[in-house]
Amino acid sequence: MGVFAKTVQEPMFRIMDLDFSEEEISRYARHILLAEVGGTGQAKLRAARVLVIGAGGLGCPLALYLAAAGVGTIGIVDNDVVELSNLQRQIAHTTARLGMAKVDSVAAAAREINPLVNVVPHAIRLDATNVSELVSAYDIVCDGTDNFPTRFLVADACVLSGRTLISAAVLRFEGQLATFKPHADPEGPCYRCLYPEPPPEGLVPSCAEAGVLGAVTGVMGTLQATEVLKEILGIGQSLSGRLLIWDALSARFRLIRLRRDPACPLCGAERKWHDLSHHAEGTTRVCFV
Ligand SMILES: [Zn+2]
Numbered sequence: 001m002g003v004f005a006k007t008v009q010e011p012m013f014r015i016m017d018l019d020f021s022e023e024e025i026s027r028y029a030r031h032i033l034l035a036e037v038g039g040t041g042q043a044k045l046r047a048a049r050v051l052v053i054g055a056g057g058l059g060c061p062l063a064l065y066l067a068a069a070g071v072g073t074i075g076i077v078d079n080d081v082v083e084l085s086n087l088q089r090q091i092a093h094t095t096a097r098l099g100m101a102k103v104d105s106v107a108a109a110a111r112e113i114n115p116l117v118n119v120v121p122h123a124i125r126l127d128a129t130n131v132s133e134l135v136s137a138y139d140i141v142c143d144g145t146d147n148f149p150t151r152f153l154v155a156d157a158c159v160l161s162g163r164t165l166i167s168a169a170v171l172r173f174e175g176q177l178a179t180f181k182p183h184a185d186p187e188g189p190c191y192r193c194l195y196p197e198p199p200p201e202g203l204v205p206s207c208a209e210a211g212v213l214g215a216v217t218g219v220m221g222t223l224q225a226t227e228v229l230k231e232i233l234g235i236g237q238s239l240s241g242r243l244l245i246w247d248a249l250s251a252r253f254r255l256i257r258l259r260r261d262p263a264c265p266l267c268g269a270e271r272k273w274h275d276l277s278h279h280a281e282g283t284t285r286v287c288f289v
Helices: 022-027 038-047 059-069 102-113 131-136 148-161 214-233
Strands: 049-053 073-077 118-122 140-143 164-171 174-180 242-247 252-257
Touching: 038 214, 049 059, 059 073, 059 102, 059 214, 073 102, 102 118, 131 148, 140 148, 140 214, 148 164, 148 174, 164 214, 174 214, 214 242
Parallel strands: 049 073, 049 140, 073 118, 140 164
Antiparallel strands: 164 174, 174 242, 242 252
16 A cells, blocks of 8 residues: 555554563553463553544543553543533543543543553644644544544544544444554545545534433443554454444444445545645534534
């Protein structure tokens, strides 16, 4: 995949320190016991940098599990403050922290679980001028936004920067999850192969309009964390090229095969987009699940 060669660094091949303190060996003992993880895997987790976009219903459990797992650097992007209506599902926030910046609230919760990891709050609003630099500073990007302009902006920036995107979405009683890494998986699509354009405004309701069962966001954020850990460790079967759909009411999981679009304007052989200039100036208000 020559088209990506220039932009892709190999983040997972960062030089790893395999020395662990006594505290780390105790803290991560249940990981290190797993043959698929072991000391080397735990060192990979410690060397990894993961960006969590949205400190909401998905981002809260995601950030907490990544911190607990010992992912060394966890960036969190959000520019909202904690509101009472968030607490039904956004489990890293507390009643005492109402009014606090969400990034600071999640960072506080993550550090309480694991002070050994570096949690980096980014209290910014993402737009075409700042997204690429931020995404490039991390190995894996997790999207949990409830806003199509931002979702497409992040997805495009990940392809252009050669970063793996693990994207989750929830609405009412249903969740979806997929991994996009066309730079690493020749068969795997990008988000644009699946959805060429954002839906017309108003066609897909947001959680604020249609509601969501709180625990559904917890399950999907936890599945998203599991896929992040799998990608860092290089174990199991990636969700690249597959879409996981969970319907909580019928208690059914389904997997749908996703195909790469050879004519995709972003990852196709004759791609027409080489930067983010096809995105409008600024974005609409960012609202996180
Ligand atoms: Zn594509």
